Amino acid sequence: MMRKIFSSAYFWTVVGAVGIVAVAWVGRARYQPVVTGASAPEFTVRNLEGEPVSLSDYREKVVLLNIWATWCAPCREEMPSMQRLYESLAGTDFEILAVSVDAPLGEISANGMAGGDLAAFAESFGLTFPILHDPSGEIQRTYQTTGVPETFLVGKDGLIYRKVAGGTLWDAEANQELVRRLLGE
Template sequence: MKRSFVRSPYLWAMLGVAAVVTAAWVGRENYQPVLPGSLAPDFVVTAMDGSLATVEQYRGKVVLLNVWATWCAPCLQEMPSMQRLYEAMEGTDFEILAVSIDVPVGQTDLGGMPGGDLEVFAADFALTFPIFRNATGDIQRVYQTTGVPESFVIDREGIIVKKIAGPTEWDAPENEELIRRLLGS
């Protein structure tokens, strides 16, 4: 018995591959890698007090954007150095935007990680810089992060100057010098 080509799994497989290739080809011009030298993409996050914030609101300041989570051991490792840097830069146009990808307490994210209590976390580490939540993971998609922590130093014009995947000592001389240079001090 002769089989219809329309019912052939090969036809559907070829059509599927063609659709993926076409979509990639059409979307290639819209893809903008988030690398040093590129404009920092805007996003909306929620502060611990419930207010909304965007990176655009901080234009004119030097910003350390840190994507992190309460369950991330390397994130915990770098938080004290971020606080020390924040204190060293007090009175300048420097700001830290620490954006947690934790879901709220009592929930579990798609990866099975429990929700984090940002207020307790901030108190435990005596953090005074702004902490935000982005439980939907939009920031990870927009900034094309591959894990946590991942950080971006953004200049006054909104250009990404430095990108770091993994923990770092933010109060190390080279990082503080970079921030001071961007501040013009």
């Protein structure tokens, strides 16, 4: 009788389903979707001088976290509007952290893209906000991005107030109003 039960397809289907539910139940606490209203996950990447930079370095600031690449056309298109926003909010508790996921210069990434010259890119666009680098792409896994550019507006409280997949005009009135509201202006 027991042999018949253990060889039954029904038995193994039930055991498999119970196993899947158990794994999902145990893992549920570790999975935190990165959506509007969620806490922005901590990360550490490098600046162009090779020094570590973490989100926690900017506590009590409103942070526009932009994940991008030099080869990405929408990324290139939105950079000037990010610079204008940055300039318009100079002297406030606002910061832009632009994290490139390019491969290191002279190397090819896993998706076949050549590494970009981040310093030359920043200079060509006149960018004065921090340009950071994460060639491993770990920030994309941490923030569960689907591509580049993807941007997260993080309030002083560490919560995500806006998530944008794709390029946008960051100096548009609605975006400036949201940032100013988060700044308490």
